[in-house]
Amino acid sequence: MxxxxxxxxxxxxxxxxxxxxxxxxxxxxxxxxxxxxxxxxxxxxxxxxAFLDALTGLPNRRLFDEYLTKELARTKRFKTKMAVAVLDLDKFKRVNDNYGHSAGDKVLIEVAARLKAVVRSYDIVARPNSAGDEFYVIMPDAKNDLVVSAMAERIVNTIKQPFNVGYGVEAEIGVSIGIALSPDHGADPEILIKQADSAMYEAKKNGYDDL
Known part of the structure; x- marks a missing residue:
């Protein structure tokens, strides 16, 4: 046991x-x-x-490319028109040089807010380069040049307004805009951006706040 x-x-x-x-x-x-x-x-x-610009919260280049590809496909399918605008800020370097990069960041954030306020609800505003002062805008259903021109004028006018950079100091900048239409100027994303970019540089040669 x-x-x-x-x-x-x-x-x-x-x-x-x-x-x-x-x-x-x-x-x-x-x-x-x-x-x-x-x-x-x-x-x-x-x-x-991974898809948003850290400073402004806008779509970055990666997300912008996705939006542009989809919008071009939609434009082709429904035989409509669309526009891509490349915006480059004028005199922005002076803000950084005179008031510092923190002031420049404030201006970029405010530019993003102003752009979103003046475009249509279904337009897409993006900041393709986190180290630059360029912005892109996709304008679907750009039925004619008047619609695109009116949008560009609103953008120029809103960017011309002074920016508060802190301590009661205001800075003034401008913007040069280049626009490409699809299918008029191409249906390939890279070609369309290059066309708009070239138009932007031509506008910059003509002086500030040109398009």
């Missing part, structure tokens, strides 16, 4: 060890599950950052 009891005791100890190992494995599995959920949530948080 004593031997039997010892065997029973050993069996109980063995079962207890198995339960302890199972419990540890369960804890490890729960930890990994928690880490997986945390990583999923963090990736969801980081995903928008």
């Amino acid at each position: 004593i031997v039997y009891k010892n065997k029973k005791f050993k069996t109980a100890k063995k079962e207890e060890s198995i339960m302890e190992i199972s419990f540890v494995l369960l804890i490890i599995a729960l930890i990994f599950m928690g880490l997986s959920i945390w990583l999923f949530i963090e990736n969801r948080k980081l995903r928008p950052m």
Whole structure:
């Protein structure tokens, strides 16, 4: 009987060890599950950052290219017109030189806000280069030149208004705009941007606030 009891005791100890190992494995599995959920949530948080300009919150070049490709496809499908505008700020370097880069950042943030305020609700404003002072605008359903010209005039007028750079100081800048239409000037995204970019440089040669 004593031997039997010892065997029973050993069996109980063995079962207890198995339960302890199972419990540890369960804890490890729960930890990994928690880490997986945390990583999923963090990736969801980081995903928008890959497509947005950190300073202004506008779409960056990557997201802009996606929008442009989709809009060109829609334009081709429904046989409509669209426009792409390339905007380059005039006299912006003076803001950085005279008041510092923090003042320049304030101006860029305000430019983004003003652009979003004057374009149509379905137009897309983007900042393609986080280190630059260029902005892009996609204008779907650009039915005629008058619609595009009116939009460009609104942009010029809003950017001409003084910018508060802090401590009661106001800075004035301008903007040069180049516009390309699709399908008139092309249906390829890169070609369309190059056309608008070339038009912008021509506008800049003619003086500030030109288009």
